Amino acid sequence: YLKYFKLFGIEKYLMRFSTHDPSKLGQKFVDEPELWKQTEVMTRNVLKNSGINYIEVPNEAAFYGPKIDVQAWSAIGREFSIATNQVDFAQPRRFDLRYKDRDNVDKIPLCIHRAPLGTHERFIGFLIEHYAGNFPLWLAPEQLRILPIGDDAKVLDYSMLILNELRAHQVRAELDDSTDKINGKIQRAEHMKVHTMFVIGKRDMDADAVSVRIHGKGNLGAKPRGEAIAEILQSIKERRA
Template identity: 35%
Template sequence: MYDHRKLGRELGLFDTDPLIGAGLPYWLPDGAIVRHSLEEYIRTVERRAGYQHVYSPVLGKRELYEISGHWAHYDEDMYPPMDVGGEQMVLRPSLCPHHAVMYRSRSHSYRELPLRMAELGAMYRSELSGVLGGLTRVRCIQLNDAHIFCTLDQVADEAAAALTLIGSAYAAMGITGARYRLSLPGPGGKYVAAPEMWQRASKILSEVLDRSGVPYEAVPGEAAFYGPKIDIQVSDHAGRESTLSTVQVDFHQPERFDLHYIGADGAKHRPVMVHRSIIGSVERAVAHLIEHHGGAFPAWLAPVQIAVLPVSEAQESAAAELRDRCLNSDLRVEVVTADAGSLAARVRQTRLVPYQFIIGAAEVVNGEVAIRLRDGRRLPAQSVDDALTRVRARIQAHDITLWTD
């Protein structure tokens, strides 16, 4: 496995600068493409699964986090408040308080539930300098977050559906979780004191895991301060584990924010809040993808999906036309002309690109391309239309296989 900090910089995906600050990486063009592709994928998946996307501010009043419980239980990881116009404002450490307030801003009927609210939003953690590194431990996090407001009898199905989405996303990214963990409270004052709430939420999640059939380990001391969670762990190049995706059950914040819905009986009832993140933070997801794939990303994530290689200068006009056709088909393409070296050298130069379209004199005459796949397979020459159709189909399907006969 590769070290994403080294390889990510070599591939021109991201970098850092002391003037910006530790734990605050910036994304270079190729890295921005990977990030954007991930974000578009998860938004599409969520929309098809019935989620509604929102935006919320990265700041909130201190009082917001006092109500949510973050100020009492999570303040060591938060930035100090800023005095603004006589009020204390805080960079948010989490999106859930904002979403709770957004839910509360409108009345809701039981007929609307489950209400699934999703956001790709920034949050901030006051990490110590000694633990910062690359994309895995940063101070500004872009989180694929969502909160499902539902009735008690809907919780298990919503948590199970989130696990299914996580499994599909991992398949599309070509990764697997190292292990599933049921994260439970441990000793100490970190957690909300509500034993009955913890027991009920933990029972729901353990039953969801049992029903899913995945092996898991219960680990005390790893829960969120407001509730237990399912954590999907991944390993880095040094074998260190970290959490990528989560599913959490929360009875605490609905009570703190006095959330309710009108039931079939016409009375007010308290919803349950299911927190879930399919790909976790974009930063950590990309770090894991770099290390797992060594920069040879699945085609739908690759910064360049097709490298067009004219055999000689005589085919460069045809290569330019092919480039334009690729762009019009929403494919990311680069022409590597003959002045960049021999054909063999250019094949090596573009070895991480999923598809190499080679154009020689015969291909120009016949309106064809010779295709070389990143895995070393060489395909017979075929029409440009057929080649683009096949490639585009694989990419749109988010399939990690490059070609099927």
């Protein structure tokens, strides 16, 4: 989990260990008191031995076994359940699952339900709120937009050349070839929170260069085309924040 959290910039999180309520066996929880005791002790020991900070919450287990939910907080402080590990001792019995142990004796396994990033929709919702739409380059839906200045056919051809080169490397790039003024194109890209912009005019084309802009940071100046593209590819490859 820590690998994923670091990758997505999640700094505040907590493990929530959910146990059963013995008074609700056979109602809310599977009526297997010994298995509940065994699996809860096992799960608790894993948390303690790993040195993980956690809270214990009674009466919140799954009906088939104890679970560990990972609670994370978005940048605006809202709490999400973004991951889970659940011990299931009920389903293997229902499906009559068995294995041979080292002594060749039939045993019924425990099943582990594991979802490191939870449901896809919930996690995407968390990321949208966490980043407020300002995704890092590697994660952005539109990673780069090319903004040609004016309607010079040669500048447009040069812009298309760069677009095709980026797309050949699987970069999610677009070209704004509208007739709007360059300030309007920049404003639109900023409003849509496009991470990186290549502004291209005749001077850039003649120098085989691009002028680089980063959303929220402004103009970073002109760079040789090959260097600028290489930096984009390296940033995506390394999944930089």
